[in-house]
Amino acid sequence: MNYQLVINEVYNTFRNSTNKGKIANYIPELKKVDANKFGIGLVTISGDSFGAGDYKDTFSIQSISKVFALTLALKIVGNKLWKRVGVEPSGDPFNSLVQLEFEKGIPRNPLINAGALVLCDILISKLKNPKDEFLAFVQKLGNNNNINYNLNVVASEKKYGFKNAAHVNLMKSFGNIKNNIDDVLDFYYHICSIEMSCEALSKAFLLYANRGVLPYTGEEIISLSITKRINATVQLCGLYDEAGTFSFKVGLPGKSGVGGGIVAIHPGKYCITVWSPRLNKKGNSYKGINALELFTTKTELSIF
Amino acid sequence: MNYQLVINEVYNTFRNSTNKGKIANYIPELKKVDANKFGIGLVTISGDSFGAGDYKDTFSIQSISKVFALTLALKIVGNKLWKRVGVEPSGDPFNSLVQLEFEKGIPRNPLINAGALVLCDILISKLKNPKDEFLAFVQKLGNNNNINYNLNVVASEKKYGFKNAAHVNLMKSFGNIKNNIDDVLDFYYHICSIEMSCEALSKAFLLYANRGVLPYTGEEIISLSITKRINATVQLCGLYDEAGTFSFKVGLPGKSGVGGGIVAIHPGKYCITVWSPRLNKKGNSYKGINALELFTTKTELSIF
């Protein structure tokens, strides 16, 4: 399979397409990004890297970071984690409080905001220096010491993050947040502010395609069993209430962020990231979904 | 891989296990089944068949039939189908009217009751003799002329099916049912009443593991692209609001029925059916989920 050829085709197909969708505007800092950026980056478990467009530019990975938080939390506390967060798709928009209230403060899954806030709460309880240790963990997964937080994004999120504050307060009222609310939000906004390129992000996701093992060092980060469970969770919950459509169109587990990135995992083969900041109504990258659909159609690769 | 060996292990592990769960009791006819029945049947795309326990006994496949209805409807009307039914997990119990009302009569996906009622409505509009033609289609998929409806189950369902009548009336009020309500319900209860054994059901599902092609005849029933989409839908929506847990534990697309059957698809390899009539609180076979989890753990086979 000549991945570079297919990537080029996909890139050229959408490069000049009318740019539907809108850049995330709920925080000022995210609005500063050039809406026309477009990159595709694929890295295989055998170490080959392919790309097109702005695939070496960094962007705010936002919610994609929740997968790293899930991984670190599972590594530390194991399956006890599932007492505090569910594994079912939410069937509702990503910031809905309805389900959270109805289900007494237990978020539907770890990849919606409420679920990730619980992950942050767990990590704060277990880590000495949560922000340093989390960043070091992501740098290790990506074999890349340049990965970092963007403190302007953190500050901007804090200033406008009233809905997240509503979530965390509601869960605290049900006893499912143990630490101080401001500490949980501060840590959450840090992990969401991480910046990476398409290439770096695909590389940092390779363990999920490689049975939990970092291909470049051979180190096992998580067991095969946990890896499969993370992939299943990503498949069912990774694109909020568009997870069904994404599975249907792309056929791979994938995770999106409001920065416009989407990363998809092909177990046993590769990871691929598309970045285009314009989002559809569900909050997922418009071009990102279309590019990944065309990519899996052209390569005939899908887990189904 | 020695499938028979693993099936025996799994069968023996659960054979005498305390039988938690309750047999479906909402219609009298289903209550007549022996609650202790337990069978596992696997058929590979190369034609090998393995099994243990009551895997040659027939049982009421119930909701599993929705996958056949989806296949036939997609074969006939293609992707126009998705205008009348969604592809997202429901995040709610399988018979909930809430979402249906909120979303103006468009069911979340084709594998919840409301969605399957829309499939039935479409098939009635397109087929001359819906009941005969549907049965012939399933017989062809299973290469098995013994497959048939159970008219006692049809009669029993009709007598107690007020919730389905509520669904279909609600959708009719939104204009998403075109035919007479009694005709739609009659056809729906027929397709749910089909009886098959574990072995026969696994065989009839092989096209989904084989790119849409019947392995025993080579006939392409549906395209590769439609096959993938059906598998993705089954993965995300096949176990009602336990789809996440099932993906998480089993890692394969699967569909359950209140008769106690669950069939799972391993693309490129095989289909496997477990039948045990006692259901958990979500309406899925208690032993069925556990047996499939153990099977994929022991074989280390999963799409993730």
Next chain:
Amino acid sequence: MNYQLVINEVYNTFRNSTNKGKIANYIPELKKVDANKFGIGLVTISGDSFGAGDYKDTFSIQSISKVFALTLALKIVGNKLWKRVGVEPSGDPFNSLVQLEFEKGIPRNPLINAGALVLCDILISKLKNPKDEFLAFVQKLGNNNNINYNLNVVASEKKYGFKNAAHVNLMKSFGNIKNNIDDVLDFYYHICSIEMSCEALSKAFLLYANRGVLPYTGEEIISLSITKRINATVQLCGLYDEAGTFSFKVGLPGKSGVGGGIVAIHPGKYCITVWSPRLNKKGNSYKGINALELFTTKTELSIF
């Protein structure tokens, strides 16, 4: 208080006002009405009658009939009734299934469609000839043998009443409907089809302003205690999810129907009906609410 003078003022204020709102169009028979009809009719418990405009024309009282059904059911079964229907405002549109499902088939109150369907079910169980006896009861309350069903409206409702069929089937699935579904719907559509004029309707409601006693005969139909409870129920639930606004603006218990009628009760004094077929978005007569607001403002009469 010179009621006629105030009625004239109110009538003249709204007579030529731009006619906002839309006539009910969910059944063809209701659409046939002249949308510009406008009448106001007031009858006091001492027997005086006042009116303006089309206050002697008959119209379809629709949901207003639910108050009569509630009265007859309470008269027959007493407070046992409240085991099968609640007394709280619905907080949701009048045809919502959400709450009904969440609360396991017990309608929030007797004045929403689902609640009235339960009333009909109770009356069918208790009366030999429900349709005849119900009509005779209303004729007696109104001291008027000309009150009758409109069978064209019944037929029209049946043809398009899928949402009511959804409600009754859902309640039957929870065991809160005892009789045959078609019989319940048939009786329900009959009681909603009753036709009366503003004057006749105000007169038939006088018992609620007169401690349960018919002022023209002195007969006690219901006790003072039951009368107060009906008035409280009408106050809180009579205008669907606009009950708060109506109480707020008009300050009297009132009941509306999609035929464009609204009747209000002033305990100890009078009943007043306004009829104007154009409805607001909540399904209540646009002019009706405004006319009653002006009437109570000008008379400074309100229960508050």
Next chain:
Amino acid sequence: MNYQLVINEVYNTFRNSTNKGKIANYIPELKKVDANKFGIGLVTISGDSFGAGDYKDTFSIQSISKVFALTLALKIVGNKLWKRVGVEPSGDPFNSLVQLEFEKGIPRNPLINAGALVLCDILISKLKNPKDEFLAFVQKLGNNNNINYNLNVVASEKKYGFKNAAHVNLMKSFGNIKNNIDDVLDFYYHICSIEMSCEALSKAFLLYANRGVLPYTGEEIISLSITKRINATVQLCGLYDEAGTFSFKVGLPGKSGVGGGIVAIHPGKYCITVWSPRLNKKGNSYKGINALELFTTKTELSIF
């Protein structure tokens, strides 16, 4: 009418009755109250005062204070208020976020927590010293300079008020809170911490029974029209999702607080307060509702 005689009867009926219900335990400070306290206090608009039991002891009026906040806010901003808060019953428990999210940050009515938080936000925007001016206003209504905040209750509420923090953050995310969140919560907890006796509270509510005029000074605080609207709002929304039952049983506008107080208004006549700290499942005083029901039954007084 010999009010004292009826009050004695009611008091003696419930004095030794088995004390069902539970004292509010969500904040430690409220738990310190003697659960067996029981007082009834009635004050007429002509200045007569009657009482029994602990009717001169002060208690935490909690949510009853929302009526004072509504009055002051309406006095200052008039009907513009209704752009930021609705007038419909909530149909849901008093702390539900569901409706608030669904209706985009506009609370259903001013007497649920979210609505009162909006009132506090308005008052903060309009008053120089909100806490001082609000207290002075309540002291004026009650003609009583001893009325005061309880700062221990304020501190206790703040420590456990995560659900209120969730509400106010959610409304801020929709733009319906203008001031700093901590300021709004601080003011809200102050107004809820006010302590009064049954007698003092009945007296402070007399303006609502007296067309907006303080009977002891003759000063008009609010217009007749606004008074009626407040009474209508209290009638429909004063007892959370038990408002229907209360109207049905008691037949007067009433407002409850989790401190165990309920005050009811009889327009043109009197106000009556019952205090008993044990609450039913809906969060309203168990004995309070029963005592008021018996009182209006025995006096045959009701607005209906």
